[in-house]
Amino acid sequence: MKISPSAIPDVLVIEPQVFRDERGFFYESFNERRFAELTGLRPQFVQDNHSKSLHNVVRGLHYQVGCAQGKLVRVTTGAIFDVVVDMRRGSPTFGRSGTIELSADNHLQLWIPPGFAHGFLVTSDVAECVYKTTDYWSPQHERTLLWNDPALGIDWPVDGEPIVSAKDKAGVPLAQAEAVA
Numbered sequence: 741m742k743i744s745p746s747a748i749p750d751v752l753v754i755e756p757q758v759f760r761d762e763r764g765f766f767y768e769s770f771n772e773r774r775f776a777e778l779t780g781l782r783p784q785f786v787q788d789n790h791s792k793s794l795h796n797v798v799r800g801l802h803y804q805v806g807c808a809q810g811k812l813v814r815v816t817t818g819a820i821f822d823v824v825v826d827m828r829r830g831s832p833t834f835g836r837s838g839t840i841e842l843s844a845d846n847h848l849q850l851w852i853p854p855g856f857a858h859g860f861l862v863t864s865d866v867a868e869c870v871y872k873t874t875d876y877w878s879p880q881h882e883r884t885l886l887w888n889d890p891a892l893g894i895d896w897p898v899d900g901e902p903i904v905s906a907k908d909k910a911g912v913p914l915a916q917a918e919a920v921a
């Protein structure tokens with residue numbers, strides 16, 4: 741397993757060691773001891789999520805206030821353009837976005853600390869995204885940042901009009917968004 745920093749300090753890119761043979765491949769998708777050795781972090785995950793999305797779907801940008809979730813995200817089918825935005829009040833990178841391709845082929849994972857909005861665009865025909873969270877989903881604490889707010893400066897590689905939920909279409913621009921204390 742290799743850990744590399746991303747454009748935003750604290751957001752980490754994880755490249756697992758993949759063992760391939762004539763049958764296929766095997767890799768440890770999470771190892772608490774190894775993760776702690778390499779990052780100094782011991783996130784306590786309480787929830788595993790799995791979503792499947794069609795081509796050109798955008799999900800997000802979601803975050804929680806009061807019970808912010810850290811997330812360990814990977815893709816098991818297809819590929820996504822994954823996006824994080826720093827929503828931590830007082831952060832020197834507040835409002836800064838980071839993007840990365842996560843795919844079933846590259847096996848990359850993203851560690852997103854609590855306090856970040858997260859979302860993605862599906863760039864393959866279909867994509868399955870699985871991720872662990874360090875706190876429970878809480879609808880009343882969930883906030884939606886407008887995914888295509890020009891102030892975020894995110895160059896989404898959309899294929900025409902993306903498929904976006906009503907909730908996400910009603911997202912809040914960064915200038916009006918609630919920060920995470």
Ligand SMILES: Cc1cn([C@H]2C[C@H](O)[C@@H](COP(=O)(O)OP(=O)(O)O[C@H]3O[C@H](C)C(=O)[C@H](O)[C@H]3O)O2)c(=O)[nH]c1=O
Nearest residue numbers: 789791799800801802803811858859860876877905907
């Ligand atoms: C997030 C969540 C949702 N739900 C239910 C609520 C809805 O009935 C249904 C779909 O929820 P939603 O449209 O919010 O799903 P996504 O748009 O994939 O939300 C996720 O989008 C971005 C990518 C994230 O990083 C978040 O983890 C998460 O907010 O699942 C649950 O029962 N538990 C949950 O933890």
